[in-house]
Amino acid sequence: MHPSARNPPHRRVFRLIKLALLAALILATxxxxxxxxxxxxxxxxxxxxxxQRAPDALEGNLESHNLPRREGSSGGSSGSGxxxxx
Amino acid sequence: MALCALAAAxxxxxxxxxxxxxxxxxxxxxxxxxxxxxxxAFGFFRKLSSLWTIxxxxxxxxxxxxxxxxxxxxxxxxxxxxxxxDGVSGASRREIRHSEKVGIAYDNQGRAAAAxxxxxxxxxxxxxxxxxxxxxxxxxxxxxxxxxAALFFDEMRPRGPFRGLGGKREIISLSGTLAQxxxxxxxxxxxxxxxxxxxxxxxxxxxVTTANGxxxxxxxxGRKTAAALSGQILQGFHLGExxxxxxxxxRHYRDDWKLISNTAxxxxxxxxxxxxxxxxxxxxxxxxxxxxxxxxYDGGEVYRTTDIRFFAFTSLSLGMKIxxxxxESWEDSYLLPDRWDIGYDQGVRDTKGEExxxxxxxxxxxxxxDQYYMQGTFMLGLSFDL
Numbered sequence: 001m002h003p004s005a006r007n008p009p010h011r012r013v014f015r016l017i018k019l020a021l022l023a024a025l026i027l028a029t030x031x032x033x034x035x036x037x038x039x040x041x042x043x044x045x046x047x048x049x050x051x052q053r054a055p056d057a058l059e060g061n062l063e064s065h066n067l068p069r070r071e072g073s074s075g076g077s078s079g080s081g082x083x084x085x086x
Numbered sequence: 087m088a089l090c091a092l093a094a095a096x097x098x099x100x101x102x103x104x105x106x107x108x109x110x111x112x113x114x115x116x117x118x119x120x121x122x123x124x125x126x127a128f129g130f131f132r133k134l135s136s137l138w139t140i141x142x143x144x145x146x147x148x149x150x151x152x153x154x155x156x157x158x159x160x161x162x163x164x165x166x167x168x169x170x171x172d173g174v175s176g177a178s179r180r181e182i183r184h185s186e187k188v189g190i191a192y193d194n195q196g197r198a199a200a201a202x203x204x205x206x207x208x209x210x211x212x213x214x215x216x217x218x219x220x221x222x223x224x225x226x227x228x229x230x231x232x233x234x235a236a237l238f239f240d241e242m243r244p245r246g247p248f249r250g251l252g253g254k255r256e257i258i259s260l261s262g263t264l265a266q267x268x269x270x271x272x273x274x275x276x277x278x279x280x281x282x283x284x285x286x287x288x289x290x291x292x293x294v295t296t297a298n299g300x301x302x303x304x305x306x307x308g309r310k311t312a313a314a315l316s317g318q319i320l321q322g323f324h325l326g327e328x329x330x331x332x333x334x335x336x337r338h339y340r341d342d343w344k345l346i347s348n349t350a351x352x353x354x355x356x357x358x359x360x361x362x363x364x365x366x367x368x369x370x371x372x373x374x375x376x377x378x379x380x381x382x383y384d385g386g387e388v389y390r391t392t393d394i395r396f397f398a399f400t401s402l403s404l405g406m407k408i409x410x411x412x413x414e415s416w417e418d419s420y421l422l423p424d425r426w427d428i429g430y431d432q433g434v435r436d437t438k439g440e441e442x443x444x445x446x447x448x449x450x451x452x453x454x455x456d457q458y459y460m461q462g463t464f465m466l467g468l469s470f471d472l
Binding site (some may be wrong): 037038039040042043044045046048050051053055056057058059061062063065066067069071072073074075082083 | 111113115117121123125127128129143146183185204206207208211212213215225226227228231238240265267268269270271273275292314318320322329330331337339340341345346349355357359363365371376394395397399401417424426433435461463467
């Protein structure tokens with residue numbers, strides 16, 4: 001099989017886009033991490049429940065436990081094991 | 087086996103300043119194969135001091151079966167109704183799962199740590215999992231660096247026709263997180279996750295049918311190492327005077343079984359009244375096929391599986407959630423909740439059915455072959471400040 005058939009151009013493009021997005025995110029985090037200083041008094045909105053990285057922990061646990069097994073996915077959640085009810 | 091995030095989550099602001107509280111969730115799942123799943127759960131926390139908090143989560147599952155092995159309800163000789171073993175999967179149609187998670191958390195001005203122990207028990211599966219996590223804020227608390235580790239000691243003990251198969255498995259899950267506040271209304275996060283599994287990693291309820299009709303047991307490698315990288319961008323904004331937030335998340339996963347998956351999710355939270363919010367979300371998921379997974383086997387393969395989790399598919403789900411508070415006059419009573427939320431998500435998987443027959447490979451596709459697999463999840467939540 002020709003190598004290009006196993007790795008068609010659109011897949012290489014998607015891979016490049018993914019790598020670029022990842023590099024941009026790492027770069028932004030690193031660079032901005034050194035200069036961004038938001039003082040405590042300016043964090044009124046960052047403390048709001050809808051601005052949290054995990055706004056509803058119990059819902060998050062339920063979904064991360066149930067969704068992958070119901071959907072039948074292998075890589076959609078951040079851990080493995082723990083039982084499934086199946 | 088099921089996937090779940092059991093390592094302690096990053097510290098999040100509580101929805102209230104109460105010293106103890108109880109969250110209740112009720113989840114109802116259905117799919118077009120007739121599978122349903124009722125899952126009530128609660129999470130309790132109590133602050134022991136300004137630094138220490140104990141937590142207790144409990145979850146019950148009452149389930150007719152997981153969608154990848156069910157779908158045989160009332161079909162031919164397998165239509166033996168509930169409470170009997172399924173002739174193909176060997177598993178009970180109805181099953182109860184119960185899990186407990188107890189933990190303790192420490193949080194002192196940007197230095198946080200947590201430890202938890204999880205236990206899950208069901209008819210044919212048992213799991214124990216200790217986990218620890220730690221988070222450190224620096225850069226004037228604009229940057230958070232975190233790490234977590236979870237160990238799983240699982241054992242699958244099939245009953246019925248598949249008795250004797252199954253076995254033990256051990257899973258180590260490690261993750262590292264970097265989060266950065268960018269402005270009073272924005273932050274970004276990056277999480278890397280490595281998972282190593284060993285032992286019995288299969289699912290005996292997925293027998294393989296060869297081209298000549300022979301039924302063989304599934305056989306998978308005894309080890310798997312997976313890695314995932316996820317990025318999150320959270321941007322707040324004001325629509326009129328109301329705060330809203332847009333959350334973008336992407337995740338890339340790959341493992342040494344050559345399975346690759348990508349997830350993209352967007353969530354829009356918007357306050358529509360002083361304490362009432364609406365959340366709209368969309369999630370797309372795509373995965374490839376594991377190196378050894380085939381649509382047809384001749385019986386001579388080293389590894390073989392028909393487990394739906396190892397085959398390529400794409401799914402899309404759309405959902406909406408509304409949350410608000412109950413009247414302030416209820417605050418005087420412990421028995422009345424303070425907050426509520428209700429939501430529904432509808433998912434579609436690009437897996438077509440097998441019309442009236444049963445596929446020799448995928449036993450779950452019992453809906454019309456010109457239609458896609460559909461599923462829905464309803465969630466109701468009540469929160470009590472005690």
